[in-house]
Amino acid sequence: MDVDAEAARKKEKKEKKKRKREAEAALVASTEGGEEAAPEKKKKKRKLEEAVKDEIPAPAEPKKQKKSKSKQAEPSTSSSDAAPASEAEVTAFLAKNHISLDPPITPYLNFKVLPVPSSLSKPLMRFPAPTPIQSCAWPSALAGKDVVGIAETGSGKTLAFGVPALAKLLADPPKKDGVTTLVLAPTRELAMQTHDQLVDMGKQFGIGCVAVYGGAPKEGQIRMLRNMDKKKDGLTTRIIVGTPGRIQDLIDDGACELGAVNYLVLDEADRMLDAGFENAIRKIVGYCKPKEERQTMMFSATWPESIRRLAATFQRNPARVTVGSEDLTANSRVAQNLEVFDDDRDKDRRLLGHLRQILPGKDKPSEVRVLVFALYKPEASRVANTIQRAGFRVCALHGDMKQQQREAALAEFKTGKCNVMVATDVAARGLDIPGVEVVINYTFPLKVEDYVHRIGRTGRGGRSGKAITFFTGNGPYEKGLAGEYAKLLIDGGYDAEATKLSDVFPMTIKKKQHGAYGAFFRDDIQAPTDRKKIVF
CATH class of the missing domain: 3.40.50.300 (P-loop containing nucleotide triphosphate hydrolases)
Structure with missing residues (x-):
């Protein structure tokens, strides 16, 4: 046993000596090329190590970037892949449609530039392009500003205020149940039509809309206002579209709460004033949030002094969009x-x-x-x-x-x-x-x-x-x-x-009469905005 172990040790020593000699011989051969050869090898070795080190995480970097991009794309808007209109395009668009803007803005000439979730803009793609009132009202409305829109009938005003209303609800969902958007209309037929469009747009997001008008039973309207069918249809009522009379009735009954309304729309404002709804409108708006905490949209076919006073009362520095003339004009088509x-x-x-x-x-x-x-x-x-x-x-x-x-x-x-x-x-x-x-x-x-x-x-x-x-x-x-x-x-x-x-009739133009005050109403006199104390 000892003899075998001793022989193995001797053999191992011989192999070590042999390897040592071979290493010395290799060292001598390497020094023949000068002392710079060793540093060059070391440099090459260091470069190779650095390259290998860089290559290892290199494939992972793009993956991280892609991952971060995909996370940002989850709330993506349809504006990400479309450029805004050029100055020449905007000028031509405004001139073609006889549009005046105060203050100047850049209209959205196609749906792809809308800064809203793609799920909201996708249903709009069935239309070839936004109408003039939509193109010019959306930039200010989606930025949270008040807007006055003056346009002819049939110009697409419902989507002009409907898309910003839903975008506001999606961007900042209310924490509690309750109505936050109110649309006032002069007739029940217009209220029903506006309601149908907003229902179609909002149901995919769980946003409910109730139409409130006279001539129909109150029970169904109250059920929607109180979200009594929420478990059945999965909708939370956030929007009221109605006529001033029935809305006031439901407020008096304690069934309609408007204290959380931060988005108000007056549709066909000129007709509502002509019908004598001004006092009812002022009373209803008084139940909503103050104008400093509320976004207010007004749409009208004309821009008389009475509408200007109403805008001054309810709005804060509104952007005004006029398509065509501020006076009464018929649809040019x-x-x-x-x-x-x-x-x-x-x-x-x-x-x-x-x-x-x-x-x-x-x-x-x-x-x-x-x-x-x-x-x-x-x-x-x-x-x-x-x-x-x-x-x-x-x-x-x-x-x-x-x-x-x-x-x-x-x-x-x-x-x-x-x-x-x-x-x-x-x-x-x-x-x-x-x-x-x-x-x-x-x-x-x-x-x-x-x-x-x-x-x-x-x-x-x-x-x-x-x-x-x-x-x-x-x-x-x-x-x-x-x-x-x-x-x-x-x-x-x-x-x-x-x-x-x-050729047949006299061409005398009759003086316009007010719906409530008759022919003696003066709309060119500024009404006092503050109360005055009368001293006897």
Whole structure:
């Protein structure tokens, strides 16, 4: 055992000596190339080590960056991959659409630049481009500023205030249940239409909207306000769209709480003032948050002194967007035709003649819809019966009908079950019914403003339309409106149609009357904003 171990040690020593000699010989050979060879090898070795060291984490860096980018993209907005419009594009856009802005802003000329979540902007992509009022109202509205929008009917004002309302709710979700957005409208039909659009946009986010208007039971409206169906539909009511009268009723009943409202919209503000709702509006707005803590949007077809005072009361340095003129103007995409009658009895024959030309056949299905306006409820019923006897599919809409009947008539007209609707002026404001190609004014309205809103039911959303107006001059009110109506036609470029009036009727323009104060109302006098103490 000892002999074997001793032999193994000797063998190991010999191998060590041999390796030592080989190493010395290699050292001598390396020194023949000079003393610089060793440092060069060391440098190469260090470079190789550094390269290897750098290469090891190199693939991981892009992964970390990609990961961080994906995290930032979760709340991504559709503006990330689109550049804003150039100065030349903006100038051309404003000039083409006759838009004035105060203060100047850069409009959003396409949906891709909207600074909103992609889930909110995606449904908008079905439209080719934003309308002028949308393009110019969104920059200020999405920045949280107050806006005054003045535009013709059918210009897309609902989305102009609806998209910022939902964006505000998504960016800063309320911590408690309750309404934070209030939209005031002059008529129940406009309230219902606005409600339907906001419901479609908000349901994917769990945001509920309730329509509050008279003529319908309060119970369903109160259930929505109190979120009693939240477990069933998963929606939390954040938005109220309604008329001032019913909203005030629910406030008085203790069923409507507006203390958390921080986004207020006055839609068709000029019509609400004309209808005498000013005091009700001021009272309702008083229940909301003060204007310093609230964003307020006002939309109107005109910009009279009364609307300016209202804006000064409710808003803080609003951005003003004017599409077209601040005065009353008709939709430029609607061709206006005038027919003057000596005898009222000729109107039925002419009406049926127009329907036979416009509609393809009495029983043939058609997407074309014709809206006929009458002045009074009995007249609307009589005209509808006349059209029905002629074999056309017709429905009526007027104030004597119950709310369920009115909703059913609108549904039939929208779906095409009937392609002719006879209505009074309750349908003239805000209704957006697809496929209305022709509006026929069987009887001229009591105000030229109502005429503008009547013919605005066609030519909506960038499409073209046609308006046919019967004018007899019977009664003092039609003769008194002939001058103002002729001026409107001339402003729209229909001088030949205006001549039909000037050849028969006086062209005196009647002084505009206020809805509550009559002809003696002065809208050119600044009303006092503070209370004055009277000392006797």
